[in-house]
Amino acid sequence: MAPRPFSRLHRTACARPAFARLLATLALAALPAHADLLPAQISADSVPRPLTATPGDAAHGRALLLARENANCILCHAIPEARFSGNLAPPLDGVGARLSAAQLRLRVADNRQVHPSTIMPSYFRSEGLTGVAAQYRGKTVLTAQEVEDVVAYLQTLK
Numbered sequence: 001m002a003p004r005p006f007s008r009l010h011r012t013a014c015a016r017p018a019f020a021r022l023l024a025t026l027a028l029a030a031l032p033a034h035a036d037l038l039p040a041q042i043s044a045d046s047v048p049r050p051l052t053a054t055p056g057d058a059a060h061g062r063a064l065l066l067a068r069e070n071a072n073c074i075l076c077h078a079i080p081e082a083r084f085s086g087n088l089a090p091p092l093d094g095v096g097a098r099l100s101a102a103q104l105r106l107r108v109a110d111n112r113q114v115h116p117s118t119i120m121p122s123y124f125r126s127e128g129l130t131g132v133a134a135q136y137r138g139k140t141v142l143t144a145q146e147v148e149d150v151v152a153y154l155q156t157l158k
């Protein structure tokens, strides 16, 4: 069979905005989940721009905070809804009033940039860490979207 010429159908399909959007979505989905913060994203003690185009989902953020899995925030922090939580860190009650979304984003993503000797894990950092459990090596603990979800939930704690 002779190779088919670059078909006209293909060209018109590419020109359609919906098709272009689909391609953009696929390209985003193919990005590695372990892109660390870039210095240019950080301004003073905050990360002003969201890490993802999709706004954070506070309900999912709440579930992440309460789960004793990856995030395990309540190992150290008390939050109003958790019955059993640690006290190695300040309670997060009211943190949404004390800190802006941009400030919360840097603390969740990489609190070491705010408090260099902190015991809090850097949840969106895969480089330059020591003592990382095997399953997290080369990966961030939370994805960019999960950071946004957690930030959205923390903002509700006024």
Ligand code: HEC
Binding pocket: 065, 071, 072, 073, 074, 075, 076, 077, 088, 089, 090, 095, 098, 099, 104, 107, 108, 111, 115, 117, 118, 119, 120, 121, 123, 150, 154
């Ligand atoms: C191993 C203990 C530990 C864990 C786990 C931890 N943190 Fe922290 N966090 C701290 C400590 C300690 C501080 C206080 C400042 C400092 O020393 O870094 C802090 C500070 C913060 C702050 C700033 C609070 C303020 O009032 O300024 C936020 C927000 C925060 N943590 C959110 C989280 C979230 C969300 C998680 C889970 C995704 C989490 N932390 C997990 C120890 C922890």
